[in-house]
Amino acid sequence: MNCSQARDRIRAHLAGGGDSAYAGVDPAAAEHLRQCELCRHWQFDELLRHELGHDEVPEPRAGFVDDLIQTATIQGERRRSPRFSIAAALAAAAVALALLVGNVLDGDGFGDDSYHVAVAPHIAEFVEVVIDAGAGRNEATLTIELADNLELDGFPNERVISWQTQLTEGKNLLRLPLILKDESDSEFNVDLSYGSTRKAITVMVRANDPDTTHSRVRA
Amino acid sequence: MLSGRKDRAQQFDALIRPHVMPMYHTAYRLLRNAEDAEDLVQDVMTKLYPRLDDMAQVEALRPWLLRVVYHSYVDFLRRLDRSPKTLADENSLHAVADETSRPDTWSENEQLSSLLGDAVARLPEEQRALVDLHLVQGYTLQELASAFETPLGTLKAQVHRIKGKLRKELADATFSSV
Numbered sequence: 001m002n003c004s005q006a007r008d009r010i011r012a013h014l015a016g017g018g019d020s021a022y023a024g025v026d027p028a029a030a031e032h033l034r035q036c037e038l039c040r041h042w043q044f045d046e047l048l049r050h051e052l053g054h055d056e057v058p059e060p061r062a063g064f065v066d067d068l069i070q071t072a073t074i075q076g077e078r079r080r081s082p083r084f085s086i087a088a089a090l091a092a093a094a095v096a097l098a099l100l101v102g103n104v105l106d107g108d109g110f111g112d113d114s115y116h117v118a119v120a121p122h123i124a125e126f127v128e129v130v131i132d133a134g135a136g137r138n139e140a141t142l143t144i145e146l147a148d149n150l151e152l153d154g155f156p157n158e159r160v161i162s163w164q165t166q167l168t169e170g171k172n173l174l175r176l177p178l179i180l181k182d183e184s185d186s187e188f189n190v191d192l193s194y195g196s197t198r199k200a201i202t203v204m205v206r207a208n209d210p211d212t213t214h215s216r217v218r219a
Numbered sequence: 220m221l222s223g224r225k226d227r228a229q230q231f232d233a234l235i236r237p238h239v240m241p242m243y244h245t246a247y248r249l250l251r252n253a254e255d256a257e258d259l260v261q262d263v264m265t266k267l268y269p270r271l272d273d274m275a276q277v278e279a280l281r282p283w284l285l286r287v288v289y290h291s292y293v294d295f296l297r298r299l300d301r302s303p304k305t306l307a308d309e310n311s312l313h314a315v316a317d318e319t320s321r322p323d324t325w326s327e328n329e330q331l332s333s334l335l336g337d338a339v340a341r342l343p344e345e346q347r348a349l350v351d352l353h354l355v356q357g358y359t360l361q362e363l364a365s366a367f368e369t370p371l372g373t374l375k376a377q378v379h380r381i382k383g384k385l386r387k388e389l390a391d392a393t394f395s396s397v
Contacts, residue, residue, distance in 0.1 A: 044386065049354040051336045052347070057244050058253045065239045068261050072235075073228045076268020120368075122273045123287055124266065156269065181273065208368070 003039050006032040010043060014050050115201060118208040121180045124153035127203070129174040129190055137167040143191040144176065150186040150205060153177035167194075183207045231271050235264060238284050244356065245285060248348040249292045263291045282362035285352075289366045338388040346381050353378060 009029040033039055061067075119125040133140075143162040144152065154177070155161055180186055186205040191198065242263060246256035267274060267287065277283045339347060352358045360378065364371040 044382065045354060047335055048339070048350065048382070048385065051339050052351045052355045057247045060243055060253060060257050064243070064257065065236065068239060068257075068264050069232050069235065071261060072264035072268045073231060075265045076231075076271075077224060077227075120286065120365075122270075122277060122283070123290065125290070153266070154269075179270075179273075 001028045001032045003032070003036060003042075005029075006036070006039055007042060010046065014046060116204045116206070118206050119178055119180050121183050121207045124177040124179050126175045127178050127205075129176065129201075129203075131167060131172040131174060131192060133167040133169055133172055136169045137194045140165055140167045140192060140194040142174070143189075143193075145189040145191065147186045147188060147205075149181045149184060150188055151179050151181065153179055178205065180205060180207055227271055230275065231268055234271070234274055234280070235267065238280065239264070241281070241356070242284055242288050245288050245352065246292065248351050248356075249289075249344075250295075251344055255295070259288070259291055259295050262295065263288055266291070279362075282358065282366065285358060285362065286366040334389050335385065338385050341388075342381070342385075346377075350378065350381055 006029045009026060010033075033043060117127050119127065141162060141164050143160065145160050146152070146158075148159070151158065152161060174190070176188075178188070184207070187202055188205065189200055189202050191200040193199075239260065242260050243256055246259040247253060250256050250259065263284075274280065274283075342350075349363070352363060353360065358366075360374050361371060363369075364374045367374070
């Protein structure tokens with residue numbers, strides 16, 4: 001008996017409700033298993049798949065799929081409407097920044113330099129920028145300037161986004177939900193100004209490949 | 220404008236509907252709670268709708284959506300102030316024996332299914348989710364590596380170790396019952 005024949009018999013046995021790959025299987029298939037290491041590995045995967053298949057997922061509530069699509073459509077239309085999304089998203093960004101002020105992360109100072117980060121294309125990925133402020137600033141202005149193939153989630157087609165915020169003394173975390181719209185390299189600038197002081201960094205963005213561990217910029 | 224919205228809604232429906240239940244299954248495997256899984260999928264879909272144009276250009280939507288679900292899962296746990304489970308954490312596997320078991324022994328045991336079921340039930344949730352996504356839901360290791368942002372070699376080693384651990388438990392249980 002060859003591998004294909006043995007596997008067909010074992011598969012049929014499992015499909016028929018057999019509780020092991022051996023019990024009830026004809027002796028030739030069982031003998032093949034003893035002789036063939038590849039088939040024993042295959043058999044184990046089949047058994048594991050069989051057992052995991054018993055771990056049932058509970059059914060969601062009735063109308064789940066229709067409800068989700070309808071809700072996503074309504075809420076999604078609101079998000080993509082410029083009249084609402086700009087104000088709401090800017091407010092959300094400011095709130096998020098305020099909430100995250102004081103988070104202590106390892107980082108260097110906010111200097112005039114270039115940094116590199118890798119993100120997956122086509123989906124929103126957070127890139128974190130740590131702003132190390134020497135003193136608290138009540139009216140700091142943050143400006144994000146994006147290359148053409150980059151955008152912030154919630155700000156479709158916005159190349160320059162600017163808002164005022166507060167900085168506390170020490171490290172302030174800015175989390176930017178970046179979307180790289182294609183597989184080519186990109187970049188964005190973060191510009192911080194308060195009073196007559198202005199500092200900026202450039203962050204180079206490249207598309208992540210599957211074998212690359214995600215990284216975040218610490219500026 | 221209204222017809223544009225209607226067209227978008229129909230396009231979104233056509234693209235996403237076949238994937239809603241698979242996304243829910245994945246979310247449940249990760250969270251082990253139906254209500255949380257429903258919330259997670261709702262959150263994912265609401266984020267996806269504005270990205271309809273991008274979605275329409277994705278060739279392999281299923282693994283792409285897995286990645287989106289996994290990212291949302293990590294964010295979801297952070298919002299709940301729970302540490303995200305790392306599906307590809309080698310440290311959690313250090314204690315796992317990576318040795319060849321005695322398949323001739325466990326394959327002949329009629330209680331194999333029960334033993335294996337018990338061993339699977341004892342796996343940490345994140346490990347069970349990983350092998351489930353691979354063996355039951357059919358994601359390739361390449362797709363999973365991409366979704367979890369883990370090097371492919373690392374993920375292969377982890378799956379190998381999880382299987383090794385299960386084989387060892389079966390072998391040990393068989394020996395002890397003899």
